[in-house]
Amino acid sequence: MPKLTRFKVTIETGDVGMDEPVHFNINSHKVPFEDVRGSAQAGQTFEGGFEINSFAHSLTLVGPETGQWNIKKLKVDLDLEGAEPYSVTFGEVALDETNEVNIWRDPPVPVFEV
Amino acid sequence: MASILEKLKSMFGPGEETGSSAQIVTETPATAVSSQESAPVSEPTPTPPAPASPPPMEELAPTPMMRTVIQAPVVSDAADLPDSEEILIRAQPSPTGDQCVFRINRPLFPGHSWFFKDFESAEGSPLAEVIFTNDEVETLLVHEQSFTITRYDQNNFEWEKFAREIGAVVRETLQEGGPVLKESIVRDMPDEEKIREDIQKVIDLEVNPGVAGHGGQITLTGIQGNTINIQMGGGCQGCSSADLTLKVGIHNAFRKAVPFVGAIYDETDHAAGLNPYFS
Numbered sequence: 001m002p003k004l005t006r007f008k009v010t011i012e013t014g015d016v017g018m019d020e021p022v023h024f025n026i027n028s029h030k031v032p033f034e035d036v037r038g039s040a041q042a043g044q045t046f047e048g049g050f051e052i053n054s055f056a057h058s059l060t061l062v063g064p065e066t067g068q069w070n071i072k073k074l075k076v077d078l079d080l081e082g083a084e085p086y087s088v089t090f091g092e093v094a095l096d097e098t099n100e101v102n103i104w105r106d107p108p109v110p111v112f113e114v
Numbered sequence: 115m116a117s118i119l120e121k122l123k124s125m126f127g128p129g130e131e132t133g134s135s136a137q138i139v140t141e142t143p144a145t146a147v148s149s150q151e152s153a154p155v156s157e158p159t160p161t162p163p164a165p166a167s168p169p170p171m172e173e174l175a176p177t178p179m180m181r182t183v184i185q186a187p188v189v190s191d192a193a194d195l196p197d198s199e200e201i202l203i204r205a206q207p208s209p210t211g212d213q214c215v216f217r218i219n220r221p222l223f224p225g226h227s228w229f230f231k232d233f234e235s236a237e238g239s240p241l242a243e244v245i246f247t248n249d250e251v252e253t254l255l256v257h258e259q260s261f262t263i264t265r266y267d268q269n270n271f272e273w274e275k276f277a278r279e280i281g282a283v284v285r286e287t288l289q290e291g292g293p294v295l296k297e298s299i300v301r302d303m304p305d306e307e308k309i310r311e312d313i314q315k316v317i318d319l320e321v322n323p324g325v326a327g328h329g330g331q332i333t334l335t336g337i338q339g340n341t342i343n344i345q346m347g348g349g350c351q352g353c354s355s356a357d358l359t360l361k362v363g364i365h366n367a368f369r370k371a372v373p374f375v376g377a378i379y380d381e382t383d384h385a386a387g388l389n390p391y392f393s
Contacts, residue, residue, distance in 0.1 A: 060183055074186060090186035099182045111206045112274060114216070114281025 002107070003081040004056040008049035009033070009103065011061075014072035014092065017041035018064040022048060025060045025100055040069060059104040063095030070094050076103045083107055185383065195219040201288050203281045211271035213264045216280065220259065222294050226303060226339040227257035227376025229369070238296035244283040250276060256295065257341065257377045303340060304374055310337050312372045317344075320367050325350055325359065332364065340376040342368065351382055 011022070018040050021032050033048025040046045063069060074090040088105045095101060195202050195217055207214045222241065231253055236242035245254055245263065250270075255262040263280065288294075314334055321332050329349030336343040344364070350356050360380050368375050 058183075063181065071186075073189070089189050091189040093184065093186035097179065097181075099184050101184050101186050103186075105188070106209065109206060109209050111204055112277070114203050114205045114277045 002055075002083060004052045004054065004059070005079045005081050006049060006051045006053075007059070007079065008035075008047065008077045009061065010075040010077075011040065011046040011071055012073040013040050013042055013044055013046065014070035015042055016068050016070040016094075017044065018067055018069040020064045020066075022046055023062040024050070024103070025058065025062050026050075026052060026054075027057050030062060042070075056104060059102070060100040061095070061103050062100045063097060065097050068094060068096045071101075074101075074103065076105075078105075078107075080107060183383075201285050203285060205273065205277035205281065207271070207273040207277075211273075212268055213262055214273050214277055215260055215262045216277070216284070217260045218284070218288070220288055222256050222259060222261065223300075224258060226300075227255065227341045228295060228299055229376055230254040230256075231369075239294070239299065240290075240292055241284065241287055241294040244287050245280060247283070248276070248279060255377055302374075306337055306339060309340050309342075309372060309374060310334070313337070313342055313368060313375065316367055316371045320371070321364055324363065328353070330359075335381055340374050342375055342378045343381050344378065346380060346382040356380075356382070 009024075020040075022036070022040055023030050023032050025031070031050065033050060035047075035049050037047040038045045061074070071090075071093045074093065075087060076090070077085060077087045079085045084107075086107055088103075090101070090103070093101050195204055196219075198219055202219045204217045205214055206217070228239075230236050230239070230242045230246070233246045233251075236246045236254070241256065241261075242254055245251055245261070250265045250267065251263055252266045253264045261284075265276070317332050317334055325332060325348075330353070331347040331350065333345045333347060334342065335345050346353075346356055346360070350359060353359070360378075365378055368378060
């Protein structure tokens with residue numbers, strides 16, 4: 001598994017937002033985002049990132065401790081050591097105190113026109 | 115022995131001569147019987163101290179909640195093709211290099227899929243016939259707007275030259291505008307409910323009894339047309355042999371019992387949970 005240098009999320013909240021700080025989970029360690037902009041309230045866009053500089057075995061976005069958080073769109077920019085940066089965009093997902101959503105995707109495999 | 119039993123009976127009194135008390139006598143260790151024997155018969159049997167009552171719930175530390183890891187749909191993918199009048203074909207070898215997916219901006223078999231296990235099975239399906247003219251092709255799976263090829267040489271990870279040859283013959287066939295698959299495949303396709311029932315029967319009667327020996331379980335999670343989605347649970351989840359079980363055992367069982375089955379996808383997250391088999 002390649003080393004994750006840094007990553008950034010851009011989260012568009014749908015009709016149900018939340019007020020809590022946004023956390024992610026890396027290798028089962030719950031961490032708040034850095035360089036935060038915007039908010040996770042309904043209709044708003046949240047941006048945050050983190051310098052990981054380690055090997056990610058799991059990377060998830062954690063649901064709020066109370067209430068629900070309806071995410072409309074979630075873009076993750078991943079920067080791996082020795083590889084081209086890449087982005088993954090996820091669709092709608094509803095988070096709460098019982099769940100967290102996987103935001104890790106392996107680097108895309110080469111694609112060519114034939 | 116008879117005298118010991120008499121003494122014990124007298125200790126409990128005639129009213130307590132029940133099945134449960136008899137069970138106590140027979141299960142009492144020899145040393146305990148001996149100590150009871152020496153005790154005066156009139157004395158009541160000392161009762162063991164009552165176990166300490168558990169602390170009230172509010173004094174216990176809260177148990178951290180275990181969250182479920184869920185998957186969100188990916189809405190953008192580098193392999194997606196733009197709209198175009200021109201026939202576009204994009205090849206994407208799998209990360210393991212054992213197969214290559216070709217995506218086309220044209221429908222091949224809308225709502226369904228079809229598996230060609232060999233050259234002979236391609237007869238009458240123009241797209242499959244031209245693909246199987248390449249001697250390297252082992253199997254072909256057509257699914258909606260894509261097809262997937264495996265090759266005989268599983269150790270050859272160089273796909274680009276091969277993929278260009280395949281792309282050229284497929285484009286030529288599509289430009290001719292005729293049918294892609296044999297008419298009977300489309301015409302005789304059973305309805306989804308019939309396929310669901312038949313697959314469930316295979317899972318219940320053949321597949322699950324087979325994997326149960328390893329603590330495994332297969333669940334039919336969805337069916338679209340003749341495309342099957344399954345999940346591997348229990349001992350199968352995360353097992354290093356799950357891929358072999360799927361491709362050799364489950365695929366063969368499904369296709370033998372239900373010949374109209376097309377693609378079979380494993381939805382299992384083999385790394386999820388607290389105790390995937392391989393961890």
